[in-house]
Amino acid sequence: MNDGFQIILMTILGALIGGLTNMLAIRMLFRPYEAKYLFGRRLPLTPGVIPRRREEASVKMGEIITKHLLTPDAFVEKLGSRETQNFIMLFLDRQIETIESEKLTLRYFMNRLNDGLADKVVKGFNDKLREKVDEEGVNLYGRKIGTLVPEDAMTTLDGKVRDLQPQITSKVEAYINSEKGYRDFYTMTDEFIENRGRLARSLKYLMSKETIVANIRNELNKLIHHPKMSEIQVRIINDEYEKIKNSRVDELISDSDREKLVHSVYDVLRKQIDMEGILDYPISEFNRDMFESFKARGKYQLRDNIIEYMQKNTGRIVEKLQLAEVIKKQIDSFELSHIEDLVMEISSKEFRMITMLGFFLGGLIGIIQGLIVVFL
Structure with a gap:
């Protein structure tokens, strides 16, 4: 065989072996997606490297992100930034403007949180008010008249009684x-x-x-x-x-009279407090001066309090969110083909360079081997 042809042949074979080997290695990072079996035994190198290490990779990815990227300190720093302050301030301004222009009420916000919450609050308040009035009625019913009068009033009353005879x-x-x-x-x-x-x-x-x-x-x-x-x-x-x-009060007032008195007190308190009216009254008109003061100064204090609270509790919030577990679940939920497409899209240039390097090194090794064989 001609020496030149032999060197060229070995160069081509070496280049093909090097390049195809690298292409196969890159391919085997993902393929096959599942383990392959022959006669009940799993074939070596199946599934691919990433599918086989997927569980471990997702755990490590979650740990890396939460321990080195999305750390509590990073959130605290972001919360304290001017950008975050401006965002919160813009949000508060929009809410204040909406509350004032649309005359929003407490009922509106309660029902936004949970449909029918306002009615439940009114009913709960009235039930609690009736319960407390009943409790106080029972307590007062068994007490002596003298213990119900405040000390200053009793002193005044004693003086009035002393002056009664003249x-x-x-x-x-x-x-x-x-x-x-x-x-x-x-x-x-x-x-x-x-x-x-x-x-x-x-x-x-x-x-x-x-x-x-x-x-x-x-x-x-x-x-x-x-x-x-x-x-x-x-x-x-x-x-x-x-x-x-x-x-004792019960010596002067009958049970039926007590019930009527308690009911009357409850009705008076319920009408005076008027929870229905409070919930339907525009928030901006409860106290106009206070609302204007909040618009001018209070909103900045609220912004600072929100940021301070979130900064103090960032650690616990991040812990409760279990970001590492969330990231792991998200990665595990990806289709392997999707992950492969993402990796190939990001690293396509690098993988092509590796393949070309395989061809180059394989060809170079083929030339060296050819020269050795010819001269030896």
């Missing part, structure tokens, strides 16, 4: 000496004389009715100002006052 005496005296009192005494004297027989009727022959009434009024005036009468009045008033203070 006031009663004064009012009785005014009644006795009034024109009405005179007419009442005159009528009672006349009825007494006419209904007590001849002995009583004989009094009118001894003195006139006017004289009798005048004497009665004089004696009553003396009686109500007598020290003993004053003591009796004070004692009776104090005894009744103490009796009332030490009485």
